Amino acid sequence: MPSPTVPSATYRLQFSKDTTFTDAVELLPYLDALGVGGLYASPLLESGAGSNHGYDVVDPTRVSQERGGEEGRRALVAAVRDRGLQFVLDIVPNHLGVDVAKANPWWWDVLTHGRASRYAGHFDIDWDAGPVLLPILDADEEKALSELSLSDDRSELRYYEHVFPVASGTGDTGSPQEVHERQHYRLVSWKRGAAELTYRRFFDVSTLAAVRVEIPEVFEDTHREILRWVHAGEVDGIRVDHPDGLSDPGGYVRRLRAAIGPRRWLLVEKILGVGEELPPSWPVNGTSGYEALREIQGVFVDASGAGLLTQFAAEHVGRKESLHAAEHTARREVADTILAAEVRRIASLVPVPEAAPATEEEPGEAAERVRAAVAELLCGFPVYRSYLPEGRSTLEIAVSVARTHRPDLADVLSSIRSAMLAEPRGLLATRVQQTSGMVMAKGVEDTTFYRWNRFVALNEVGGDPSRFGVSPSEFHTAMAAREASWPATMTTLSTHDTKRSEDVRARLAVIAEMPGEWIERMRRWSAAHPLPDPSFELLAWQNLVGAWPISPERFASYLTKASKEAKLVTSHVDAVPEVDEAIAAWPAQVLADADVVAEIEEFVGRISAPGRSNSLGQKLLQIAGPGVPDVYQGTELFEYSLVDPDNRRPVDWAQRRELLARLDEGWLPDVDASGAAKLLVTASALRLRRFRPEVFTGYRPLHAEGPAAHHAIAFARSASLVAVATRLPVGLAERGGWEDTVLPLPEGATDWQDVITGAAVDGSAPSLARVLERYPVALLVRPA
Structure with missing residues (x-):
């Protein structure tokens, strides 16, 4: 497959009636100046009235009127082209909105x-x-x-x-x-x-x-308008939402690739498990980047904090439970309740001779065994979905896990397995594969990640909370693999779907460096202001300090959603009014307690500076590293948002324009709450990617030498670019700083410049105390 034409970096905009095509045209000078190479648009087809996301498309044959209509879309595309930028579009092939x-x-x-x-x-x-x-x-x-x-x-x-x-x-x-x-x-x-x-x-x-895009006529009807834009040269790249819901994701992306041509950028919103890769038969350029999020964030998490935080979580909740056990319990609950219709539909396809007909009122024992086996199988997959016949190994694992939990269902599970392998594209195999991802997403992301709250910075889409951080060696291995195998994949740190923004996670990562101090405070706070469930207390207090300062209204909205997703003491389906009222009232009660607020502010003050250091480090490694980085709207400044709809609040564009203008006058801001330092790092790295793309090739780990070497994470791209960031900043400060730690640079070159500060860096192994004197990150480049 020919190499696609990809942007140097993208900027994600969430279009709605409040952010129209006209608004985006007015933003383009700022985005152009920021250094992005492409505008990455949320879905633009006609969606439900007032939708702030666009994933509820109601008419795939026309562009959204609320967002600006066809005339507005064309004006936006023309403005994008005038700036020399690319246009990337998010599409939704799996479903249509039917609310109205x-x-x-x-x-x-x-x-x-x-x-x-x-x-x-x-x-x-x-x-x-x-x-x-x-x-x-x-x-x-x-x-x-x-x-x-x-x-x-x-x-x-x-x-x-x-x-x-x-x-x-x-x-x-x-x-x-x-x-x-x-x-x-x-x-x-x-x-x-x-x-x-x-x-x-x-x-x-x-x-x-759901719609059936596997049928050629349906594909044509649902994609005709989007492909019209593509063939008119108005779309350079496409991101496919939720391909795992389709009956044949591989067949779909092959058909879409044929329709858009080999040179357009094609990405799938695919959550990969640790070590999982996209099927080799898919003609795509990569994913929307959650695996990179896990790796980049993880290298800033101190693994030594796991012991105390694990012990405290077990003590506070009153039991010790592994993540695997928690996930299995939650997945079974989901399969047996909110996805029971899907399980029932699959069970009706299972060829088990002894499964006698049953009425709904008095189901037969055989039919019940089939339903139980289907549910157990769906809970056994180690990844979101197997792609038969390529993904046979994950099906075998799922069957083995299901047998472990329910050995009495071994005969039914064997029958399901045999039928799926005999017809890997048959209806039974299709339904199982479509539904396994649903059970995983609802059971893990939207249930377990709100229940298993040892350290919520890790409870993120695409994450694995049981793996406490990412070692530098694992990080470098992952980056090198990305450069070698998926150089055009997208990378991300925040999206419209993340549970909390990159800056909330960066601040919370500091807790792993000082778990004792955190535990002492949380014990006192939770005793003063308990919640209906101890596990939920872990979630609430961590998110409160992570997003601080936050209004009681915003936090009450978050806690209400989180408690419903956790399904421990209330839920969307079985609401408990008194519990809901107590949870909704909790933020105002906490924020009215002057003593507790003072302690929270003192603790947030303690972790904010190292949290900002982590934020800058994450951003630099993302933008400088392999793949195509995406910046989610507003996150070029420090942005402390929680799960949607909190992360879709209006962005203060005027503030960002003003700060960028000051930076362009030579201002080197402090690393403070204004976020200007993050804007400086973001713009410096984005501009370099856009205007000197030749230096962003290859990948080579660099290793600092000296007493504080493990506090540096660094790599080279080509022989002319080096990125270095500070990790575990609390520990670095406690040990007295960098001292005589140095960073050997590629090929002994001595003529480097930090594009963030403009400072010259001399020597083949400069002192990190000098390189990182102004900021906790540096992006070194050699003259062209």
Whole structure:
């Protein structure tokens, strides 16, 4: 495959009604000056009204009107081209938004005409299961059905703000309830969606209905507008959202590659397990970069802090539980509850002769064994998804793990395995593979990562919290492998999906260097202000100091979402009002306690400076390292955000423009709360990547020498570029600094300049005390 034309770096913008194409045109001079090589846009097709993310596309045939419409999109592309930048687009092939039925013309047609609809095959609907179930009614289904009404012309059925079509000839007579019984759909309680839904969803989100892009006609219909932009030369790269939800991800990316050509940049949003790689048959240039996030962040985490933090977490929670056990428990809960409909659908495909027919009211023992085996299998995968036939080894692991947990189901598991291997592209194998990623994501990312809270800086998308940090040798091995195998992959530190921003994680990493001090404080604080669950206390206090200062409203919103995801004392499905009220009130109570606030501010003051050092180090290693770095909107300054929607708050662009202008006048700011130092590091590295790309080739670890050598992490790109960052800054300060530690440079060259400060660096092995005198990072380059 020819090498793609890739940007030097990208800048991710979240488009919405509040950030339109016109707004982006006005931002381009700033982004151009910052040094990025491409604008990386969130999905731009017509989405749900007011959507701040765009992943709920309701009409794939046209661009979003709220974001600026076709005229605005063309103006943006023209402005991008005038700046010599590239345009990268995020697309959503897995699903369409169906929250407001009338907003989605395809869904409306399906509900109107049922199987006779032109779009009946576009959605992944189990038509043999009867009418399409729409879980939008209140819990008391009988009462809710009594509240249905008809429009004046009897062409629409209504339930409060929800509106649905009435098929021709079915609404002329009868009550709303009688008309409802004649439709191709049935309105049911929202509680029935998890177990009985008749269409595949995006994870457990019933308002996002999966589409079948494996069918050529559906691919054409869903991609026609995007490909029109591509063929007009208006799109240089594509990032594919959630490919694991597709029936055949490999086939999809091969079809998409054929459609966009070999020279355009093609990435997949794929979360790789530690050591996992993309299937070699996929003609893509890499992922959206979560594996790089784990490696880059991890090298700033002190592994020696694991012991005390592990002991404290077990003591505080009252039990010692491995991450593996916690993940398995959470995955089974997810498979048995919110994804029960998907498990049931798979179980119906399993060829087990003794599985006798069963009614829903009195399921037979054989059918129950099949369902249990499917659920257990889905919980056994070591990665999000196997890609048969290439991914056979992960299926074997899943079967083995499932047998370990349920040896009594060995016969059923063997039957499932045999059927999947016999037809790796058959319906059973397809459904299992589609669903295993859902169970992993909902059970691990969205449950365990809110429960297993030893050290939440590691509880990140693509992370492995059981691995306490990344050693320098592991880091260098990963970077070298990326340069050798995936040089055009994206790298990231923050995205719209991360659990907390890169700067929150960088600050929390400091706790690993001073676990005793943290434990002492948290014991006192949690005694003064307990929460309904001790594990949740670990999560709350770490995030509070990580995001400090934060308003009680913002933190209450975060804790409410986090508690529902954890599902320990309340949940989205089974809310406990008194618990929800206590959690929502907690931030205001804490922030009203002057003594506790004073202690928090003292502790945050203690960890802020080393946290900023970590932030600068992470950013430099990301931008200077292998791959194509992405900067998530606003994170060129210190940005202490938590999970969405907190990380989609408005960005103060005026502040950033003003600071960048001052930097360009020669200002070297202090490393303080203004974030100007991070902007300086970001802009310096981005500009060098854009205007001297020839120095960003190859990868070679560099090793400091001297008493503080392990506090430096450094590498060379070509023979003309060196990046060096400080790691474990608390320990470095405690030991008295760098002393006579030096950094031997490539080929004994002596004519270097730090592009961040402009200072000359002489000598083949300069003193790190001198190189890092002004900032905890340096980016050294030789003259062109």
